[in-house]
Amino acid sequence: MIDISNLSFGYSNKHLLYKNLSLSIQNGNIYGLLGKNGAGKSTLLKNIAGILFPTDGNVTVDEMNPKRRNPSFLRTVYYIPEEVYVPALTIKQYLSLFAVFYPNFNVEQLHKYLKELEVEVPGKLNALSFGQQKKFIIAFGLACNTKVILMDEPTNGLDIPSKSQFRKLIASVMTEERIIFISTHQTRDLENLIDQVIIVDNGQLLLHASIEEISQKLYFETVSVIPANNKILYRENDLKGTSIVRENLTGEDSRINLEYLFNGVTAEPQLTKEIFQNN
């Protein structure tokens, strides 16, 4: 479990990016951290990973303090940054130098994941394209079988088929013990994958809800006439009519559109709060 309690963080003391952010992240879930560019998604991930330190407040991962970067903590968390680092090594050399640090690393799994992501490494890893390098690191990170996997914009640099393969792979490796935490500004890449949504903007936590809860509280539909007497979180005209996100008053299910949800929540944070606070 990751517990973030009253986290304040700023790159300068004058301007805090996060102020008193509290968040509890439970095992067995895939979290999607959504935010605009510069909203602080990477910063939050780095605070969890222990490569940035909170100005105030606490972050704990399985009751360990990331700031100490103890080996026992680092064996628990695998962090995949937006830009990945691969040295000029063959896959065999890379495994012999890096995999030993992860006690639960599984080489068969790695090869399986590489196959699923269609990564072939004929020579040295740094000779691969950026997307292939990223897929290799994703496969390696998953094969390390750490309890927590933090991914910062993992689909950046991946082509369209790879994004789909990525979603399938992430869904297949999920266990009850694991936490997969993915930050992205490309909401469509996470559709049908995540089961918890976190939306941050201007250092504020605007939404933290499960897909189930979102489905209960919001209704996504395309209409020709905007319904009256209903709280409309977001509307967007398209060819078929007007796509809206409104408060779900009937309890009907609808297909969640993460992009509309994100746009609605960031545009109407107060209304979001009202809708999600109502029981």
Place this chain on the structure above:
Amino acid sequence: MNDTFNITRFGWLFRKSILERPTLILGSIAATMAITFLCYAFVQATIGVERAQVVSFMAGFFIGGSLMASSVFNYFSSNASGSSFLMLPASHFEKWLCGILTAGVLFTLIFLGFYRVIDIFFVNHYRNGLDPNSPGYQNLYHSVDVFAFDNRIAQRIYLMYVNVGATMLLGSLYFKKVSYIKVALIICTFVGCTYLLNLVFITFLFKHVDAANPFDHVFLKVGNEVGLIGLPYPLDNAFHILSLYIVPAILLLVAYLRLTEKEF
């Protein structure tokens, strides 16, 4: 596993730090060897073997060693490699020790080994070039011997190296890009300022000052006569201990603290 030090994990880390970037580590060593060899060859051909021994030892050990010291933590030149290094499951102490062993012990052993080989080669070359029938053969033969690693000059160079090496290592944890050049500039500025301040201070105390090396000797020149004022033994010894042990230890300790506090 212990969270501070585990010998197996340290072994993995040490192996990784050498083999992960063979071009950088082995390249630095190869460049050092080339500089040392060329320096030795050039100076012995122009000035003589004795000077060549000192110049090449200093150039190779000093330049190569400081280059190595600045490169052991150069993961921080990019976000990707920096976060990869910080997130690797090894303790700060192990990462720090690994850097010190690479730059301080491994490099030194390789350099001294290499230096001894080329020194023997050049000294033998010099001796073989002498005419055994010339009257001064014995004197010339014995005037050059292999460079002793425990002589006063070597000790001075070790002293300079531990200080500059430790500064380079620390600097690489502060500067993201071209840390070697930035730290070299800082060191040059510091040495230059210290020298000038020392000279100004000494000229207030003595007349006819010719040269004044900080924490060392003052040369006085009156006409053609040159006098030398040295620090009294206790002070000289204190300075020696300070510069050989205490200052490098402080620099390395600060480097360790910086590593533990490093954010990326």
